[in-house]
Amino acid sequence: MQAARLREIGGPSKLRIEDVPEPEAAEGQTVVRVRAAALNHRDAFITQGLYPNIVLPRILGSDCSGEAGGRDIVVDPTIGWGADERVWSPDATILGMPADGTFAQFVAVPNQNIHAKPDHLSVEEAAALPLGGVTAYRAAFVCGGLQAGETVLITGVGGGVQTFALLYAKAIGAHAVVTSARDGKLERAKALGADVAINYATTPDWHKAVRAAVGAVDLAIDSAGGDSFAKALTVVKPGGRVVTYGGTTGDATIKMFPIFWNQLSIFGTSMGSPGDFAAMLDFVSKHRIKPAIDRVYELAEIESAMQRMDDALQFGKIVLRIPQ
Amino acid sequence: MQAARLREIGGPSKLRIEDVPEPEAAEGQTVVRVRAAALNHRDAFITQGLYPNIVLPRILGSDCSGEAGGRDIVVDPTIGWGADERVWSPDATILGMPADGTFAQFVAVPNQNIHAKPDHLSVEEAAALPLGGVTAYRAAFVCGGLQAGETVLITGVGGGVQTFALLYAKAIGAHAVVTSARDGKLERAKALGADVAINYATTPDWHKAVRAAVGAVDLAIDSAGGDSFAKALTVVKPGGRVVTYGGTTGDATIKMFPIFWNQLSIFGTSMGSPGDFAAMLDFVSKHRIKPAIDRVYELAEIESAMQRMDDALQFGKIVLRIPQ
Secondary structure (H helix, E strand, O other): EEEEEEEEOOOOHHHHEEOOOOOOOOOOOEEEEEEEEEOHHHHHHHHHHOOOOOOOOEEEEOOEEEEOOOEEEOOOOOEEOOOOOOOOOOOOOEOOEEOOOOOOOOEEHHHEEEEEEOOOOOOOHOOOHHHHHHEEEEEEEHHHOOOOEEEEEEEEEEEEEHHHHHHHHHHHOOOEEEEEHHHHHHHHHHOOOOOOEOOOOOOOOHHHHHHHHHOOEEEEEEEHHHHHHHHHHHOOEEEEEEEEOOOOOEEEOOOOOOOOHHOOEEEEOOOOHHHHHHHHHHHHOOOOOOOOEEEEEEEEHHHHHHHHHHOOOOEEEEEEEEEO | OOOEEEOOOOHHHHHHEEEEEOOOOOOEEEEEEEEEOOHHHHHHHOOOOOOOOOOEEEEOOEEEEEEEEEEEEEEEOEOOOOOOOOHHHHHHHOOOEEEOOEEEEEEEEHHHHHHOOOOOOHHHHHHHHHHHHHHHHHHHHHOOOOOOOOOOEOOOOOHHHHHHHHHHHHHHOOEEEEEEEOOHHHHHHHHHHEEEEEOOEEEEEEHHHHHHOOEEEEEEEEEOOHOOOHHHOOOOOEEEEEEEOOOOOOEEOOOOHHHHHHOEEEEEEEOHHHHHHHHHHHHHHHHHOOOOOOEEEEEHHHHHHHEHOOOOOOEEEEEEEEEE
16 A cells, blocks of 8 residues: 655655555554544654654554544544543553554544534535644633633644634633634634634734733633743733643743743643544534645655644645545 | 721831721611731731722721620621622622721721621631631632532641631641641641641752642642642642632643643632621531631730731631720
8 A cells, every 4th residue: 555654854855655564453443544634743753763763664643534444434543542631641542653654545443433424514624623723622622611701822833733722712601812824724723613813923912902901811822832821821811711722932031920920720731531533523524514625645745744843834734635 | 996097008017006086876776896807918918018999098907806785796707798799799898998997996897798796606716717717718619619529739837717717727627738838837737637748948859749648639728829839730630720819929831731621620719708608607507616816916916916926936826805
């Protein structure tokens, strides 16, 4: 079968489209025919060696939609979460490292990770859903407790998770404030329902602009860390919540006073449990949410697709069409 | 009546023992005869002008035990918390600023803030309880969710709240790791049941020493902020909790990765709700917890008492005996 395989560390250019043997199902597994896959920053980080426990060569990729047992399906990419809803087991892994992933015509996955594809989604839309969709669901609802009528700040809209968070917030009737360094992404976010959109590159005091626009927010969702996380803490109302699922810009220097005086709750989150994944699928189906898709590439174009993500040019998910 | 009144900003030396008129009960208030009062850092901060909305002259003091309506009582010092258990109302205040406080022979307080003194406590022990006791209760249980068998890290033991947290943890059968810059305080903490005691002044990598001693902890309680808070984040196990109720050493520079990867929850807290206060009294009575009292001073010695707190020499609460 065809697959995009990483042979050595060194960035996306080290991915090779190769002809490799089809996987075989181990005990408790099913081999899925992959129709479409989607990129995550995790994939790029792995090509750069910025992930623990990298084993080479490996087929990367966590997200896919496809077919198994004659059904249209999507795959929950978190393997072995464990019994504790609060946190994954130390043995949990994500599809695509260390196990071979979805950038291939076939992938072997645990039976319980296979779910029916939501009927209202195309193959490409369904492939965009898993990792970003469940991370955003857990961030917004399980950790963040977002409610109708509340206001959520979503920093750095355009990335997959943040764009899902925007779609979810609008689906339940929450108000959404988004930031980005690119006006084009802010326009796209407004088209998806964002109530306030602020360019943090041209408005360095964007946290003051948030307050001027909507007062304080009930919830902030951030994955940038650093200055972004620190500023997010200052715009949350007393008793409010902040959720972080990343730290791409580095360490954050934070003031303690607003945290304890305003009785804030801060939740770190990564991925989601099997329960979160099932709840996310129900939610997406109920609200007929369509993932924002940035572009669809052919599998053979994976290096260009990865480069676009690395350059932070995308709005929503970048999808790979897998040759059938 | 005699009272310790602050006439001008400038530190504890600006407190004067004066003869002032007895307070009168406004609508919904009761005048309490104060038997004993206790110091909080808040009182020292106010003398230094480090608090919002300071009105002078004022009688300071948030904690007391005493007598009202022929009953032995303690006073909940949080006035007007409001209906939301998660956070106090913007109008909430603490006894002792802006309203006259407990460093006096009499104090007027809202009727609903008066509670029966736990039977097993002396007048001095009961005076030590309110603000530190409720802050620690909310930090350890309401926010921190501490359970029997879990391990809690308590940084900077010796302060009132942290010492209550230690007593509470041991009362329910949790394990406690404490830190301090003073060996004398560590010895006192061990005598109260601390399982592991680490001097953070002589062991700058105390967070590594915590891990070496007990592995990771379920909960960390910190009020120092800065480096202390940042290090506390690194010793909490996946899915664990960190509670902060202060930031005396300043801003904290934190790594985002352990927060989101380990799915930590961080809770800021200040004081406690009326429900927390009542629950704290029940808990203290049920477990017959005796507050750790550092020293008892006469009201006239308040400057020396404040100086001891300012020098961080105390272990537990510093109490003032009020002349009758």
